Amino acid sequence: MSMLARQLGRTVVQAAAVRRLHVSAAVAGQDSAYSANRTTCTLIPGDGVGPELVYSLQEVFKAANVPVDFESYFLSEINPVLSAKLEDVVSSIQKNKVCIKGILATPDYSNEGELQTLNMKLRTELDLYANVVHVRSLPGVKTRHDNIDTVIIREQTEGEYSALEHESVPGIVECLKIVTAKKSMRIAKFAFDYATKNNRKKVTAVHKANIMKLGDGLFLKSCEEVSKLYPRIEFDKMIVDNTTMQMVSNPNQFDVMVTPNLYGAIVDNLASGLVGGAGVVAGASYSAEAVVFEPGARHTFAQAVGKNLANPTAMLMCGTKMLRHINLPTYSEVIQNAINQVLKDGKVRTKDLGGQSTTADFTRAVIANLH
Amino acid sequence: MAIRLTQRLLQTQAPFLTRGYPLLVTKEKTEDVAHTKSALQKKLTGTDIPSAQYGGRHGVTMLPGGGIGPELMGYVREIFRYCGAPIDFEVIDIDPSTEGNEDLEYAITSIKRNGVALKGNIETKSQSLSEVSRNVAIRNELDLYVNVVHCKSYPGIPARHKDIDIVLIRQNTDGEYAMLEHESVRGVVESMKVVTVENAERVARYAFEYARQNNRKRVTTIHKANIMKLSDGLFLEVANRVHKDYPELEHNNMIIDNTCMQAVSNPHQFDVMNMTNLYGTIVSNVICGLIGGAGLISGRNYGDHYAIFEPGTRNTGTAIAGKNIANPVAMINASIDMLNHLGHNEHAKVIYDATYQTIVNDAIRTPDLGGNHSSTDVVENILKILSAKRVNWPHGNYFNQS
Numbered sequence: 183m184s185m186l187a188r189q190l191g192r193t194v195v196q197a198a199a200v201r202r203l204h205v206s207a208a209v210a211g212q213d214s215a216y217s218a219n220r221t222t223c224t225l226i227p228g229d230g231v232g233p234e235l236v237y238s239l240q241e242v243f244k245a246a247n248v249p250v251d252f253e254s255y256f257l258s259e260i261n262p263v264l265s266a267k268l269e270d271v272v273s274s275i276q277k278n279k280v281c282i283k284g285i286l287a288t289p290d291y292s293n294e295g296e297l298q299t300l301n302m303k304l305r306t307e308l309d310l311y312a313n314v315v316h317v318r319s320l321p322g323v324k325t326r327h328d329n330i331d332t333v334i335i336r337e338q339t340e341g342e343y344s345a346l347e348h349e350s351v352p353g354i355v356e357c358l359k360i361v362t363a364k365k366s367m368r369i370a371k372f373a374f375d376y377a378t379k380n381n382r383k384k385v386t387a388v389h390k391a392n393i394m395k396l397g398d399g400l401f402l403k404s405c406e407e408v409s410k411l412y413p414r415i416e417f418d419k420m421i422v423d424n425t426t427m428q429m430v431s432n433p434n435q436f437d438v439m440v441t442p443n444l445y446g447a448i449v450d451n452l453a454s455g456l457v458g459g460a461g462v463v464a465g466a467s468y469s470a471e472a473v474v475f476e477p478g479a480r481h482t483f484a485q486a487v488g489k490n491l492a493n494p495t496a497m498l499m500c501g502t503k504m505l506r507h508i509n510l511p512t513y514s515e516v517i518q519n520a521i522n523q524v525l526k527d528g529k530v531r532t533k534d535l536g537g538q539s540t541t542a543d544f545t546r547a548v549i550a551n552l553h
Numbered sequence: 554m555a556i557r558l559t560q561r562l563l564q565t566q567a568p569f570l571t572r573g574y575p576l577l578v579t580k581e582k583t584e585d586v587a588h589t590k591s592a593l594q595k596k597l598t599g600t601d602i603p604s605a606q607y608g609g610r611h612g613v614t615m616l617p618g619g620g621i622g623p624e625l626m627g628y629v630r631e632i633f634r635y636c637g638a639p640i641d642f643e644v645i646d647i648d649p650s651t652e653g654n655e656d657l658e659y660a661i662t663s664i665k666r667n668g669v670a671l672k673g674n675i676e677t678k679s680q681s682l683s684e685v686s687r688n689v690a691i692r693n694e695l696d697l698y699v700n701v702v703h704c705k706s707y708p709g710i711p712a713r714h715k716d717i718d719i720v721l722i723r724q725n726t727d728g729e730y731a732m733l734e735h736e737s738v739r740g741v742v743e744s745m746k747v748v749t750v751e752n753a754e755r756v757a758r759y760a761f762e763y764a765r766q767n768n769r770k771r772v773t774t775i776h777k778a779n780i781m782k783l784s785d786g787l788f789l790e791v792a793n794r795v796h797k798d799y800p801e802l803e804h805n806n807m808i809i810d811n812t813c814m815q816a817v818s819n820p821h822q823f824d825v826m827n828m829t830n831l832y833g834t835i836v837s838n839v840i841c842g843l844i845g846g847a848g849l850i851s852g853r854n855y856g857d858h859y860a861i862f863e864p865g866t867r868n869t870g871t872a873i874a875g876k877n878i879a880n881p882v883a884m885i886n887a888s889i890d891m892l893n894h895l896g897h898n899e900h901a902k903v904i905y906d907a908t909y910q911t912i913v914n915d916a917i918r919t920p921d922l923g924g925n926h927s928s929t930d931v932v933e934n935i936l937k938i939l940s941a942k943r944v945n946w947p948h949g950n951y952f953n954q955s
Contacts (some may be wrong), residue, residue, distance in 0.1 A: 190632060279609045312607070326711035368603040375605055375612055377665065379641050411602070411666050413659060466608075473608035 192358075215376025221508055224274045224281035229260060231492035231541075232284025238494035238545040239282070239501045245549040248505065253278065259300040268300070268539050272307045275472050280508055282500050283476040297345040308474070311339045311365065311468035312372045313446065315478035317453040320462055320495075321526040323535055330457055332436040335376060336446025337369040338467065343443045361397040366404035371543040372468070373375050373405075373440035375413045384416040384437040385409065388425050388445050409429065426449045426452055446538065447480075454479035461493030461534045464500045466507075473507055475500035490540040493532040495521060497546065520551035572614035603665045610639040611895050614663045614670040619649050620869035622673025624877075625884035627933045631673070632885065636939045638892060638900045643667065643885075647687065661694050664859055668944050671883070671891055672863040675873070685732060692725050695861070697854040698752055699759045700725040700833065703867040704840045704850055709913050711923045712844045713817070719840055720769065720825045722760040723833025724788075726856055727752045730830045747828065748784040753791040759855075760792075760827040761799040771803040771824040772796070775812050775832050788829055809835070816840055821880065829905040836866075840847025841866045848921045851887035859895055862887040877927040880919040882908060885935070 211298055228231040243250060253265040253274055275281045288299040304310070313336040344357035373385050381490020387405040391398040402419060404428070409417035422445045428435065429452055440451055454463040465478035477496040486492050498521055505514035524530055530547040539547075557912055617623040625645075645663055649658040662672035664670045691697075700723040706716055731922040733745040757774070764772050774792040786881035787860045789806055796804040807815070809832045815822065816839050828836060841850045864883035873879050885908050892901035911917050911934045918924025919931060 364603075371603050371605070371666070372607060375607070378643055379612065411662050413662070468608040470604070470606045471609050507610070509639070 188358045191456060193236055193445055194195060200380075203445060204449045206516060209280050211257070220249045220251055221268055221280075221510075222251045222253055222278050222507075223504065224271070226283040226286075227254065227279065228284025228356040228476075228482070229258050229287035230285060230484040231486050232482065233475055233533045234487075234490070234541055235283055235477075235492055235494045235497035236282070238541055239497050240247045241317055241545050242498060242517060242548055242552075243501065246552050248517075248518055250505070250508075250509070250510075252282075257300065257304075257382060258286060268303060268307065272304065276306060279472045280504055281472065281474040282497075282504055283474050284497070285477060285480050285482045287482045297347055299301065299345075302343055302345060304474075305467065307340065308472055309469045310440065310472070310474055311337060312369055312468040313338045313450075314376065314468065315450045315453070315465040317450075317457055317463055317478070320529045321522055323458040323462065323525060325457055327433050327456055330433050330453070332433065332453060333376065333380075333382070333438045334453060335369065335373040335438065335440045335452050337365060337440075337442050337458060338446065339443075340365050343442030359394075359397055361400050363400055363404055366401045366442075367408055370408035370440055371411075373438055374408055374415060377415050377438045378412065382415070382438045384418055385412075386418045386420055386425075386439045388420055388422050388439055388441040390422050390445070392421060396443065425449060429453060430456070451479045452521055458495065459493075459534050461532065462495045464496050464503055466503060467502070473504075475504045475507075490542055491533050492541050493534050495525070516552055517548070520548045520553075524548050585903075587754070600849065602665060602668075610641055611669070611897075612641050612643060612667045613891065613895075614660065614667045615642040615644045616660055616670060616672040616675060617644065617646060617674045618673030619676035620674065620871040621879040622675075622869070624874070624879060624928065625673065625864075625881050626671070627656055628881045628928070629884055629888045632904060632935060632939065635936050636900055636903055638897060638904075640892075640895075640897075643769050644670075647675050653700065654687075654690075658689060660690060664691070664695060664861070669891060669895065670859075671884075671888055672861050672862045674863070674869040677868055682717065687732055689732065691861070692854060695856050695859045696726065697856040697861060698724065698726050698855070699756050699856075700837075700854050701759075701763070701851055702837045702841070702850060702852045703838070704844055704865075706844045707909070707913055709841060709916065710845045710849075710918070714820050714843050717820050717840065717844050719820065720763065720765065720767075721828065721833060721840065722756065722826060723828045723837065724752060724756040724830050725833075726830070728830030746781070746784055748787050750787065750791060753788045754795060757792040757795040757827055758788050758798075760825055761795055761802060761804075764802050764825045765799060769802070769825050771805065772799075773823055774804070774806040775809055775825050775826055775828040775836060776806060777809050778806075779808060785829065788926045792827055812836060813839055819842065838866050846880075848883050848919065849886070851883055851890050852892050853887075860891075862891040862894070877929060878920050879928050880921050881884045881928050881932055882912060903939065903942060904935075907935045911935050912940055 216396070225236060227236040240252065255271045255274060256264055257268070257271050257312070258265045286454060288301060315334045317332045317334065319325065319331070336467045340360045340362060342359045344358055344360040346360070347355060349355050377385050378477050387402055389398040389402045405419070406417070426448065429449065433456055439449065450465070454460055457463060460477060460479035460481040460483070463478035465476055466478065467474045477500065483492050498517065502514040502518045503519070505511070524544065524547045530539045530543050531537055532541065532544055559593045561742060615626055617626040627739040630642065643663055645656070647660060677687050702721040704717055704719045704721060706712060706718070707713070727747050727749055729744070729746045731745055731747040733747070736742045760772050763769070774789055776785040776789045778789045791805070792804070796802070813836065816836060820840065820843060826836065841847060844850070847864065847868045852863055852865035852867070854861040854863070864887055870879055885904065889905050890900045892904070911931055912922065915934060916924065917926045917931050917934045919926060919928060
C-alpha cells in the first residue's frame with residue numbers, strides 16, 4: 183500500500199514537471215517559427231530529478247538564445263502509464279540524430295519477466311554502441327585528486343548486458359556474457375579514433391583476460407589488433423581490479439580508456455566520484471548515425487525529486503557537448519564558460535558540492551554569467 | 554634525360570637487375586608500400602576495419618601535400634567550418650624532403666582507418682631510386698584502381714571550347730605506372746607496362762556502369778593496340794567483352810594519338826572515356842586544359858574499400874605557392890565530391906552552388922581563369938554566399954522533411 187502511494191506520488195510530481203516542460207518547449211517552438219536556421223533535438227527528461235535538470239537546461243538555452251528546439255518525450259520504465267512508446271522515441275532520435283537524455287531508472291525486478299531494460303532496448307534499437315564519459319576536474323570543486331582528465335569509452339551493446347540469463351536447473355542460474363570480435367574491433371577503433379581526433383597520447387584497454395581467457399581475451403586481442411593501425415598512439419592494457427585501485431590512488435596516469443560493458447559502468451562511476459560525483463560529469467552515447475547525450479554517471483537521485491536540490495552541471499554540460507557536436511561551438515563556449523565561472527566563484531553551490539543553493543539558484547547564476 | 558638516368562644508375566652499387574622499384578622491397582619495413590601484393594591480396598586486406606562514422610560525423614584523412622596544397626586545404630576547412638559540414642579532418646603532413654617512408658606509411662594507415670581522404674599533390678623530392686613516387690605508392694597500396702575526372706565546362710569562363718561534358722575514366726594502378734624498370738644491359742633500360750585482365754575488366758566495368766547509371770550514351774576506349782598488340786590489345790579486348798553486358802550503350806575505340814587530335818579539334822564527340830594509365834593522364838590534362846586549366850576540375854580515385862579525392866590534374870603548383878593567386882576551385886570541387894561520397898548531399902550542393910555563383914555569376918576569378926582576383930577573394934565571396942544559407946543539423950536524408 184505504501185509503495186503504491188509512493189509510486190502514485192512520484193507519478194504526480196513527475197507529471198507536473200513534465201507538463202511544465204511541454205509548455206516551455208511549445209513556447210520555444212513559437213519563437214522558432216521566425217527563423218529557419220534552427221536545430222531540433224530529441225529530449226528525454228528521464229526519471230528522478232531528470233525533469234528538473236532538463237528544465238534548467240532549457241532555461242539556460244533560452245537565455246543564451248540558442249537556436250535549438252526540443253522534442254520532448256517522457257520515457258520511463260517505472261512509470262509505464264505515462265511513458266511514450268519506444269518506437270516513437272527511436273524514430274525521433276533517428277530523425278534528429280541528436281538527443282539529450284536524463285537517466286532512466288531501472289528496477290531490480292521485472293513484472294513481465296523481461297530481462298532487457300528500457301535503457302538497453304533504446305541502445306540496441308539505435309545501436310548506440312560507444313559510451314564516452316569525459317571525466318575532468320572542474321574549477322572550484324574540491325576533490326582528493328587534481329587535474330584529472332580521462333576519457334572512458336565503454337562498449338554498451340554486448341558483454342554482460344546481453345540480457346541472456348536462464349535457470350538451467352533449479353538453483354542454478356547462468357548469465358551469458360557475449361563478446362564478439364566485430365563489436366570489440368568497433369569499440370577499439372572508436373577509442374583510437376577519438377584519441378587521434380582529440381590529440382590524446384595513450385589508450386588503455388581494461389580487461390580481465392587472466393580469468394576470462396576467451397571472452398575478455400578476444401576483446402583484448404581485438405584492441406591489440408586495432409592498435410597496430412595507430413602507430414602514434416601508445417597502447418596499454420590493465421586488469422580491471424588493478425585499474426580501479428590505480429584510479430583512486432593515481433588517476434592522472436590514464437588518458438583514454440577502452441572497456442567492455444560492465445567494467446566500463448564501474449570505472450565510469452568510480453571516475454565520476456573522483457571529480458565531484460554524478461552531478462558534474464557529462465557523457466554521450468554514439469552510434470554511427472546518432473548521438474545521445476546523457477549524464478556520465480547514471481544515477482536518478484530519486485530521493486531528491488521535487489526538492490530543488492540536484493546539481494544541473496552535468497545536464498548543462500551535456501547541452502554544451504551537444505552544441506559542439508552540431509556545429510554551434512560559439513554557444514557551447516559561452517555556456518561552458520558561464521558554468522566554469524559559477525563553479526570557480528563558488529558562491530552558488532548545490533548540496534553535493536558542499537553548498538546550500540538550489541537547482542534554480544544555480545541555473546540563475548549560470549544565466550547571469552552568460553556573456 | 555636518358556643520359557642522366559643512366560648516370561644515376563651507374564652511381565648506385567646494387568646489382569643491376571634489382572635497380573629501381575624492387576630495391577624498396579629489400580628495405581626493412583617497407584614491404585607495405587611495395588608492389589608485392591597481388592590485386593586479390595590487396596582486396597582482402599583491410600576489409601574488416603569498421604568505418605569512421607560516429608554520431609553522424611565522418612573522420613577523413615587530409616593530406617595537404619606540397620606546393621599550393623596547404624593553402625587550398627586551409628580554404629576548404631574554412632568553408633567546411635562555415636557551412637557546418639560534419640567532417641573531422643585528420644591532417645597528416647608528409648615532409649617532401651625526408652628520405653624514407655614513415656610518414657607515407659602512416660598516411661596510408663590513416664586512410665585505411667578512415668576510408669576516405671582529401672589529398673593535394675605530394676612531392677617526392679628524393680632523387681634516390683629506391684624512393685617511389687608517393688602518389689603512386691598510395692594508389693597502389695590502397696588498390697585505387699579507377700580514377701574519374703568529370704570535365705564539364707563552366708559557362709563564361711574563357712576556354713577554347715564551350716559546353717564540354719566528358720567523363721574520363723582511367724585505370725589507375727597498372728600499365729606504365731607499374732614502376733618496373735631495369736637496365737638489362739648497360740645503356741639499355743627496359744620499362745615494363747603491365748596490363749592485367751582483372752584490372753582492365755574492373756575499370757571497363759566501372760566505365761560502363763557509370764555510363765548506365767548517369768544516362769550516358771557512349772563509352773570510348775582509348776588504346777594503342779596497333780603498336781602494342783598484346784598489352785593494349787588485351788585492354789581493348791576486355792572492354793569489348795564487358796560491353797556485351799551493356800547492350801544499350803554504344804562502344805567505340807580510338808587510338809591515343811588520334812584521340813588527342815580529336816580532343817582539341819572536336820571534343821564534343823566524346824562522352825565517357827575508358828583509358829589505360831598513361832593515356833588517361835595525358836588526355837585528362839588535355840581536356841582540363843581545354844576548359845580552363847588545372848585549377849577547376851576535381852578527380853576521384855576509387856578502390857573497392859577506399860576513396861581519395863584530389864584536384865583533377867594532380868599539379869603541385871610549387872611556382873605559385875604563397876602568392877595568393879592559386880585557384881581554389883579544384884580543391885573545393887574535390888571536397889564537394891567527398892561530401893557527396895559520404896552522403897552529405899545537402900552540404901555538397903550548398904558549397905557547389907556558392908562556388909558556381911562566385912566564378913560564373915559574380916565573375917570573381919583567379920588569374921588562371923582570366924580574372925584579377927586573389928585566392929582569398931574567391932574564398933571570401935564563397936563564404937559570403939554560404940553565410941546566407943547555412944545548412945543545419947541534422948543532415949542527410951532527413952534534411953528536407955521539415
